[in-house]
Amino acid sequence: MARPSPLEIYALLDKSNCQECGRDTCMAFATDLLERKVTVQDCTHLMQDTKQAKKRDKLIVLATPPQKSVEVGVGDRKCIIGGEEVLNRHQLTYYNETVIFMEIEDDDPDLEATAKYLTNLVIERMGDVLRVNGIALRCVSGDADQFKLAAKKLTEISDLPVMLACMNPDILLAVASEIKGLKPLLYAATKDSWEKVGKFAVENNLPVVAVSNDLDELMTLSATLQKLGVKNLILDAMTVFGPGNVALTYDNIMKLRIAAIDKEDPNAGFPIMGVPAAYWSQVKIDNDKKLWEHQYQEIIMAAIMESIDTSLIVLHSGKNEEDIWTLLAIMTLRQSVFSDPRIYPAVDPGIYEIGEPNNKSPIFVTSNYRLTKIPVEIDIKGANVDAWLLVVDSEGIGIESAVAGGQFSAGAIAEAVKEFGVFEKVDHRILIIPGMAARLSGALEDEADAYVVVGPRDSSGIGKYMKEQWKPEEFMKIYEDLKE
Numbered sequence: 001m002a003r004p005s006p007l008e009i010y011a012l013l014d015k016s017n018c019q020e021c022g023r024d025t026c027m028a029f030a031t032d033l034l035e036r037k038v039t040v041q042d043c044t045h046l047m048q049d050t051k052q053a054k055k056r057d058k059l060i061v062l063a064t065p066p067q068k069s070v071e072v073g074v075g076d077r078k079c080i081i082g083g084e085e086v087l088n089r090h091q092l093t094y095y096n097e098t099v100i101f102m103e104i105e106d107d108d109p110d111l112e113a114t115a116k117y118l119t120n121l122v123i124e125r126m127g128d129v130l131r132v133n134g135i136a137l138r139c140v141s142g143d144a145d146q147f148k149l150a151a152k153k154l155t156e157i158s159d160l161p162v163m164l165a166c167m168n169p170d171i172l173l174a175v176a177s178e179i180k181g182l183k184p185l186l187y188a189a190t191k192d193s194w195e196k197v198g199k200f201a202v203e204n205n206l207p208v209v210a211v212s213n214d215l216d217e218l219m220t221l222s223a224t225l226q227k228l229g230v231k232n233l234i235l236d237a238m239t240v241f242g243p244g245n246v247a248l249t250y251d252n253i254m255k256l257r258i259a260a261i262d263k264e265d266p267n268a269g270f271p272i273m274g275v276p277a278a279y280w281s282q283v284k285i286d287n288d289k290k291l292w293e294h295q296y297q298e299i300i301m302a303a304i305m306e307s308i309d310t311s312l313i314v315l316h317s318g319k320n321e322e323d324i325w326t327l328l329a330i331m332t333l334r335q336s337v338f339s340d341p342r343i344y345p346a347v348d349p350g351i352y353e354i355g356e357p358n359n360k361s362p363i364f365v366t367s368n369y370r371l372t373k374i375p376v377e378i379d380i381k382g383a384n385v386d387a388w389l390l391v392v393d394s395e396g397i398g399i400e401s402a403v404a405g406g407q408f409s410a411g412a413i414a415e416a417v418k419e420f421g422v423f424e425k426v427d428h429r430i431l432i433i434p435g436m437a438a439r440l441s442g443a444l445e446d447e448a449d450a451y452v453v454v455g456p457r458d459s460s461g462i463g464k465y466m467k468e469q470w471k472p473e474e475f476m477k478i479y480e481d482l483k484e
């Protein structure tokens with residue numbers, strides 16, 4: 001089904017513009033529904049007026065993406081998995097980034113410390129906070145009590161969503177019934193266990209993974225589980241390593257995505273998961289190799305999966321500080337793959353406080369291109385300088401291009417100085433412009449009535465610049481002499 005237009009959605013709404021959904025008009029609601037900022041359930045009229053039930057049901061179908069989304073966990077760290085409308089990001093955008101679950105074994109003596117580390121792990125990169133999304137608790141003990149104890153310890157220490165991974169359905173369901181309130185993901189329903197696991201999932205409204213390395217069998221499993229009443233399903237065509245198997249794994253994921261999104265096959269229309277962690281159970285660990293050489297294989301598989309929008313991956317490596325490089329690579333790639341191509345990377349123009357600036361602090365000037373403003377801010381902080389950062393509207397373009405294109409001009413900077421009352425915050429009139437904008441300095445002095453100094457070409461030189469060249473009294477003396 002083609003992506004509906006706002007008008008098609010509007011046609012099914014109440015059109016009373018009652019504003020109970022927090023939107024000014026039903027048309028605004030229609031636009032936000034398309035962008036997933038609201039859900040059909042947010043329209044009180046459609047939800048409460050029984051006469052409009054048909055329209056509501058039609059709208060739910062229209063607003064549901066060909067690949068449905070599945071929620072795992074509860075509370076602030078609940079994650080939304082899948083729910084995509086396009087095969088390639090450039091066709092629209094991806095809405096939900098690949099969710100990363102970290103595998104912990106139920107007999108791991110460091111379970112609590114590892115869970116605590118992963119729960120609290122925060123990586124800040126270019127203004128975004130990067131975190132892992134969940135923990136896959138794997139039953140390797142084969143013992144229900146051990147698995148139960150591990151689940152208890154894990155859920156006491158962590159608020160991350162949990163996947164219970166156990167191929168014995170009796171053990172799986174015994175533990176799932178203990179923590180069902182936390183909405184764990186059940187792994188897995190197979191051709192042998194689908195009925196038991198599926199019924200439990202329906203009764204408790206829990207998400208479940210259907211697993212098979214045969215795509216036809218996986219589609220049959222999906223159809224059977226849906227018939228049973230399972231609504232929240234994730235598909236796993238299995239991850240395999242070894243010669244030719246990486247290509248096979250890749251092909252299976254792509255086939256499922258194409259079937260869901262292009263062919264709208266209802267049995268394929270669910271999130272897809274991959275398990276790079278399977279490397280450690282499939283490959284004979286060659287002790288001549290260093291640990292990182294093995295980890296590297298797992299991380300390459302994870303990167304391949306992220307690059308083709310696999311909805312969820314399970315990783316083994318990266319559970320302690322020494323192995324942070326594995327997560328850094330995967331999270332950085334994820335940040336790039338899942339940025340919205342429709343949003344120009346710009347930040348709001350304005351005067352930003354870095355540290356605790358006062359009336360003597362320097363004023364740095366930069367553009368509102370996000371990937372310029374954030375590194376400049378990081379470099380000022382890194383240099384331990386309390387400063388004002390004037391961010392000029394350069395239409396989201398970086399300094400060098402914006403100077404050439406005229407968006408970062410003496411006029412635009414002078415206007416920003418005035419608009420944001422920059423010189424009311426300090427008792428000097430000095431502006432530090434980036435080295436790449438040096439040629440604006442003369443004109444800017446006239447237009448902003450300022451003393452303009454040229455800072456480093458690269459913001460990484462700010463610390464050195466402040467130590468060696470920042471001489472505000474001297475600069476102000478020159479400014480005053482010139483005024484006379």
Ligand code: SF4
Binds near residue numbers: 022042
């Ligand atoms: S609650 Fe429904 S009827 Fe009211 S403005 Fe929002 S969309 Fe329109």
